[in-house]
Amino acid sequence: MRYHGLGLEVERIVRVAIVHDYLNQYGGAERVLEILHELFPDAPVYTSMYAPEQLPSFYRSWNIRTTWLQHLPGIHRRHQLYLPLYPLAFSQLRLNQVDLVISSSSAFAKAVRVPAGTLHICYCHSPMRFAWNFPEYAAREELPPLLQRLLPPFMAWLRRWDRRTAQRIDAIAVNSRAVADRVRRFWGRDSTVIHPPVAVDRAHIVPPEEVGDYFLVVSRLVHYKRLDLVIEAANALRLPLKIVGDGRARPALERLAGPTVQFLGSVSDDEKFALYARCRAAIFPAEDDFGIAQVEVQAAGRPAIALARGGALETVIDGVTGLLFPEQTVESLLAALRRFDHLHFDPVTIRAHAERFRPERFRTEFMAFVEAQLAAKGVARRREEVFAPWN
Secondary structure (H helix, E strand, O other): OEOOOOOOEOOOOEEEEEEEOOEOOOOHHHHHHHHHHHHOOOOOEEEOOEOHHHOOHHHHHOOEEEOHHHHOOOOOOOHHHHHHHHHHHHHHOEOOOOOEEEEEEOOOHHHOEOOOOOEEEEEEOOOOHHHHOHHHHHHHOOOOHHHHHHHHHHHHHHHHHHHHHHOOOOEEEEOOHHHHHHHHHHHOOOOEEOOOOOOHHHOOOOOHHHOOOOEEEEOOOOHHHOHHHHHHHHHHHOOOEEEEOOOOOHHHHHHHOOOOEEEEEOOOHHHHHHHHHHOOEEEEOOOOOOOHHHHHHHHOOOOEEEEOOOOHHHHOOEOOOEEEEOOOOHHHHHHHHHHHOOOOOOHHHHHHHHHHHOHHHHHHHHHHHHHHHHHHHOOOOOEOOEEEOOO
């Protein structure tokens, strides 16, 4: 395969492999993976396990190669139960006759062993949150008391393993300054911030008369996303709230919801962007590593109301493209919603801000990063711009 890139000079054919944590859910990490696959369409995608029915149908045309975890019972739906096995599975994964490995990782994929002389670049969505912040994770996930007693020693080992395997990576790119800070604190490594791609062209501004009266949440329904805060705020102010997404926390959230809260479940991308365009604002109560949905709603010219932590500090301009609230509490969110009622937001200004995160920008920045690392590794010598297909 001839790669028409940014002038990469290579002395030989470069074989590429991509490694991803798991393919049983669809979120921001998978959207990044899709762009990586576009950049290297012949590269096989290695992953712990793959549930095709839970991902877009076009994934089925990819060369996806799974580990032995794929064959364990129930792993597609309850992959958390097999947590102790992931380090082993990825450590055993061997990638032979490969020159460039790109891992897309928030947990285990970055631990893959690569041959001597092979360049390993990690696009890190975050160091594993559940290991480095286990007490809060355990509380939010409502783990049984027995597990809360048994897991801390394993988590201590997992943190050591996470830091040790991170030292094998040649170069690290991250999706936000917040994640760069974590990589420095937890792994002792420097990294380069390359904001992830956002499909801003899927979103469109609608005329003011088409904007509805509802607020919107777009998220996986899991406990750490703290959607309970949004529901409680909507209950208190009797605000119309639409919730897009599904997940294991849905039954508990539905029990909490008042009459103004509507659960829409999973929707198509077209439906999602139509909801963005017509909402008063979208609300994000969790600390996101970057927050692709926060940019998506701004691409539709609508404000984002987000917790002032993590990626929101880089994607939301307070008072201009949305609002930031300082504390992860109902009271702090209520104060932001009351403030929202007294502000005016310009859809064109909001949209212009979102344009900074276009996929084209990610492609250019990531390929420049790859080329620089290949050159530093000594692969780049003479102009031949070739990446090899896999058989």
